[in-house]
Amino acid sequence: MTDERPSTGYHPEQVESKWRERWQQRGTNAPDLDRPATEPFYNLMMFPYPSAEGLHVGNMFAFTGGDVYGRYQRLRGKTVFEPMGYDAFGIHSENFAIKQGIHPGELIPRNIANFRRQFERIGGMFDWRHTVDTTDPAYYKWTQWLFLQLYKAGKAYKKQASVNWCPTDKTVLANEQVEGGVCERCGTPVEQRVLEQWFFRITEYAGRLLDSLDGLDWSDSTRNAQRNWIGRSEGAEVDFASPAGILRVYTTRPDTIFGATFMVLAPEHPFIDALTPPAQRTLVDAYRAEASKTDLVARRTGEKSKSGVFTGGFATNPATGKPIPVWIADYVLMEYGTGAIMAVPGHDDRDFAFATKFGLPIVRVIAAPGEEASAPLTEAHHGPGVLVNSGPFNGVGTDEARAKVTAWLAGKGAGEGKTLFRLHDWCISRQRYWGPPIPIIYCDACGPQPVPEKDLPVLLPVIEDFRPDDSGVSPLARHKEWYHAPCPKCGKPGRRETDVSDTFLDSAWYFLRYPSTEFTDRPFDRERTRRWLPVATYIGGNEHAVLHLLYSRFITMVLKELGHLDFEEPFTRFRAHGMIVKDGAKMSKSRGNVIIPDDYIDKWGADTFRMYLMFLGPLGDGGDFRDEGVSGPRRFLERMWLLVAEGGAPRPTEPVITPALISKWHRAKQRATEGMDALRYNTAIAALMELLNAVKDEGAHPRALVEEMIVMLAPFAPHFAEECWERLGHSTTVFDARWPAFDPALVVESTVEIVVQVNGKVRSKITIAREADEATVLAAALADAGTLKFLDGQTPKKKIYVPGRLVNLVV
């Protein structure tokens, strides 16, 4: 805290507390959201879950990165709206509360207060009039409203589903929350349970969610993660006749159908009983019983050795007309495709392994160029080639064959082309306490009824013992007064839905709420929304690349379709910030490697700390945290402080400024601007440092230059810049100034240094007038002593001239 160095007079703690207060008094960070004739800029950052530990350096890195961008846009003349809030519902908070034995309703406000303090301390330009807390009834009222809109539009439905069940957290997990067969939160192996669950029909939008990605200004890595998640595959559905009826399969390789020598059904497939003759029944039932015991996750991720059983039944391959045996195996999943496959052991690894294990025939139907049709297969061959042993299609290339075989099958009434997605409907119900109750009332007479919108919010009751139990029923069921509610339709006694909704639903629309927080009678105001959305720039972690961003896009699409919004993509531009790790590992309390920024801010000041974080590298990169090097940005600020002290003093005449300094000045502005736009703040800061070094070397510091430097520094060191700005005689905030423009003509100097290469190696450098033409430059290069030495008396065969850069002489 104490600063022992011979002081330049810069005392961060004084400067920073002064400007925190000023900003508050002046409303500097609270823009008029309705002010016309200015360009609105919605600068959004992913709101945090308010943990008890507070914001760590990783959060500070991310939020500072976002804040710098917002401040920069403001200096570019935009009206910037930069809100912040708290994603405070969910398992995370609840589990922590359980562990501490404190009710989350008590814990969360405490954490939020701490977060708020940290957000203010770091100097964020947040508009606190427009904050959001997802656990506030004034907010979740509208989360419930959102559920009702989807419900009424038929986009929400309830079904029996085998779901992932975490025995430790005692809750259903979304597929997304299961990683490698274990709960992503606590690491317990996940089991399967069959429960009634609420789903949103996100799969209806799979195609649009995928196709629209192309038009978004998003990081490639993020778009790619979404593509993988949605998982489109092109193929065909094909019908195989069987005694139990038409067995439909899905395949991405219709071209290999002549090689389908058997079929495999998922153990849950409805045709199994009809296909199985009495003699096989015992074996088949035993296998199915075994498979149902193994949970879904284990079936997906367990060891890949194949198991299965023959049903005893046969189906007809529509291409060959031959009967093929129908097997059952757990490597076929009921919830993807039709739950049945045609097995082509010659050209699919899994089918090959299965056929090998059970002695089923393997037929080659694709040959590489020069390969015999009869060549034996020692492993599945999946490369391209030409069809063989495929009747009328022999000799056709595989790519072409896909379409041709599909058409041929369709012509016979035995199939059709089909696009499939891997995406599943979104399970939004949770058998937990800490979330918004799903606004449904069950009535014995009328069935499930939506709670009328006028009755929202359905308040989450205070329950002392909110812990989940093994029953699979939410703790809310234990609150009798709350649980029993009259049917909204007939008035007879009914029961409330006791599930709460997924936290991801809270965060799938929060960005719509921010601009409209003062409206209590609508989730988002039409005019405000029209003016401020979609979000101009969204900065957040790539860990939300799939779920949060996908759900937000889905909700936005639905709201557009229902007429509530005019746009269907919520985030025009998304950039993922990198992660700050410690000793190569993600910071987490359990690892004990969490770096709390407060100490650093105490010691160095928020401005230095912000600069330091942003100087580490590009925002998208993140990095390993170590505190070596914080002194660099601090020294820079100290030197700037002195420069301002000198630059602010009255002078009889402006100092002489050399053309070289003018050039460096404009170059710095150019580089700073480019760095800001590209979120490569490290280069912007470097440009400012270089300019300061140049000013020092030249010994001249014209006031205009000093002022521009302060403006460019303001996004990084806002308190510092405000103080300097004031000392330079300004009475309004530096953020009302304009980001300085550079003159491209002045960026270049009047003389340039030309590199002279001989055979591509740098041998000399010549300084020459910028306007010198090619002949002049070449003549100078050839006359240069340093060059001559390497030419060795020879005349160059070839002379490459790159204007303003280099000459390459080839001998």
Place this chain on the structure above:
RNA sequence: GCCCUCGUGGUGAAACUGGUAGACACGCUAUCUUGAGGGGGUAGUGCCGCAAGGCGUCGCGGUUCGAAUCCGCGCGAGGGCACCA
């Protein structure tokens, strides 16, 4: 297995559409200020070499007058998907 992203000094990193590799900063060395342990100034700092010079952006090839940058094949790291038919 498939799909992305990436690999540069002792360290964090720069390098525009292929055109001086290592800007800026940390650290380090020397030196000057100086009475003292995260103070300032100056100079130096990719590697080898006294030097001339040579070698250098994960490795090997290739394209090019010229490659950190483009192409191919490896190796390594991080991330996404994954018995998905």
